[in-house]
Amino acid sequence: MPTVDGLPLHPLVVHAVVVLLPLAALGTLLVVVRPAWCRAFGVPVLLLALVGVAAVPVATSTGEQLQAALPGPNPLIAVHQDRGEILLPVAITFLVLLAVAVLAGRRADRKNSEPSRATTAVGVLAAVAGLAVTGLVIWIGHAGATAVWQGVGGG
Numbered sequence: 001m002p003t004v005d006g007l008p009l010h011p012l013v014v015h016a017v018v019v020l021l022p023l024a025a026l027g028t029l030l031v032v033v034r035p036a037w038c039r040a041f042g043v044p045v046l047l048l049a050l051v052g053v054a055a056v057p058v059a060t061s062t063g064e065q066l067q068a069a070l071p072g073p074n075p076l077i078a079v080h081q082d083r084g085e086i087l088l089p090v091a092i093t094f095l096v097l098l099a100v101a102v103l104a105g106r107r108a109d110r111k112n113s114e115p116s117r118a119t120t121a122v123g124v125l126a127a128v129a130g131l132a133v134t135g136l137v138i139w140i141g142h143a144g145a146t147a148v149w150q151g152v153g154g155g
Helices: 009-033 033-067 075-111 117-152
Strands: none
Touching: 009 033, 009 075, 009 117, 033 075, 033 117, 075 117
């Protein structure tokens, strides 16, 4: 099991997912509501989402390694793991929709035109997907925290 200064890598990597994906979702909401902000912030928001999505399989892999190092099966960890398997496809969908919205917005800027209705619709879908990703991150994280703290607290 990989560690950093004796700590399992999983909880460290998870923080990248927990911070970056909701931050990217918030950024997506802002650039969709204010398309002018997409010029300045669209690419940075897209990069945040890209790093956050890339961290998901690392978190999954390190979580599996951590689970293998723990004694015996734990139903609370199994719930966390089952929930975690849902995140990557939704996060990738969010990333793709965001990329399309940002790139289409940049193309409209180069043409000095307003974003098309299709571009706006993709942006709204990206924002909805970002909200879904944020909700999943909270739901999955709650299951992981429950597994840790009920194990620590004995209750």
